[in-house]
Amino acid sequence: xxxxxxxxxxxxxxxxxxxxxxxxxxxxxxxxxxxxxxxxxxxxxxxxxxxxxxxxxxxxxxxxxxxxxxxxxxxxxxxxxxxxxxxxxxxxxx
Amino acid sequence: xxxxxxxxxxxxxxxxxxxxxxxxxxxxxxxxxxxxxxxxxxxxxxxxxxxxxxxxxxxxxxxxxxxxxxxxxxxxxxxxxxxxxxxxxxxxxxxxxxxxxxxxxxxxxxxxxxxxxxxxxxxxxxxxxxxxxxxxxxxxxxxxxxxxxxxxxxxxxxxxxxxxxxxxxxxxxxxxxxxxxxxxxxxxxxxxxxxxxxxxxxxxxxxxxxxx
Numbered sequence: 001x002x003x004x005x006x007x008x009x010x011x012x013x014x015x016x017x018x019x020x021x022x023x024x025x026x027x028x029x030x031x032x033x034x035x036x037x038x039x040x041x042x043x044x045x046x047x048x049x050x051x052x053x054x055x056x057x058x059x060x061x062x063x064x065x066x067x068x069x070x071x072x073x074x075x076x077x078x079x080x081x082x083x084x085x086x087x088x089x090x091x092x093x094x
Numbered sequence: 095x096x097x098x099x100x101x102x103x104x105x106x107x108x109x110x111x112x113x114x115x116x117x118x119x120x121x122x123x124x125x126x127x128x129x130x131x132x133x134x135x136x137x138x139x140x141x142x143x144x145x146x147x148x149x150x151x152x153x154x155x156x157x158x159x160x161x162x163x164x165x166x167x168x169x170x171x172x173x174x175x176x177x178x179x180x181x182x183x184x185x186x187x188x189x190x191x192x193x194x195x196x197x198x199x200x201x202x203x204x205x206x207x208x209x210x211x212x213x214x215x216x217x218x219x220x221x222x223x224x225x226x227x228x229x230x231x232x233x234x235x236x237x238x239x240x241x242x243x244x245x246x247x248x249x250x251x252x253x254x255x256x257x258x259x260x261x262x263x264x265x266x267x268x269x270x271x272x273x274x275x276x277x278x279x280x281x282x283x284x285x286x287x288x289x290x291x292x293x294x295x296x297x298x299x300x301x302x303x304x305x306x
Binding site: 040045074076077080083085 | 240
């Protein structure tokens with residue numbers, strides 16, 4: 001399967017509501033980050049949680065987000081960051 | 095009133111053996127009983143699984159992986175390429191999820207959390223500590239990681255990046271702490287004794303060589 005994004009690419013994490021179980025925490029929704037790693041494709045949790053197929057499997061990206069970008073009141077250092085796994089359908093190119 | 099046993103009566107529950115405290119907990123108990131009753135799994139299979147997970151020994155699993163990575167450049171390369179495969183090559187079962195090793199460097203300190211629940215590499219580190227599952231740790235370590243690490247006695251220098259990893263989906267993470275100074279020439283067994291559970295979650299450093 002071909003991956004839509006590559007390492008180093010800037011992306012935005014989807015900012016949308018999803019009434020069902022999903023694995024994108026609210027605090028990263030709508031945030032911008034950089035793809036640092038592509039991981040093995042996996043089914044979509046929104047479907048798997050309800051015994052649906054979850055297919056087709058999607059590439060999972062590890063996205064690095066700057067901490068001061070994540071939290072406007074961040075008290076740490078400007079170079080601190082956070083990495084999180086995001087399924088492809090939750091990412092948009094910047 | 096005197097306490098006699100001529101009439102049956104219920105003793106108060108002991109604090110360490112509580113009745114289910116919420117309807118969800120009660121639901122969980124009922125579901126478990128039904129699954130056993132319907133033969134989906136047996137009570138003994140459940141017990142065996144709990145025993146297996148609780149028997150995972152940090153010293154014989156995670157700590158060996160870290161010590162090997164400190165000693166063996168080829169193993170470290172294999173760990174970077176495919177951590178689960180590399181771990182299997184040591185005769186250790188990495189579990190059924192994808193594993194990633196996070197190497198601390200003089201420039202980057204890694205720390206792991208699961209903000210959504212309590213995802214944790216149980217096959218390598220055993221059961222997660224209570225604080226790892228607590229809402230306070232999960233909420234705070236993503237928002238103020240340096241303050242949380244300081245509470246664990248781990249002050250990170252300002253020129254080191256703190257990198258939080260939210261184990262939110264499919265991968266499980268093990269931090270490879272920095273190899274302590276003064277351990278040149280040590281064997282894998284000696285090194286493994288410096289590797290603690292908390293250092294592999296990333297809230298602390300490995301033990302100092304003098305502490306062994």
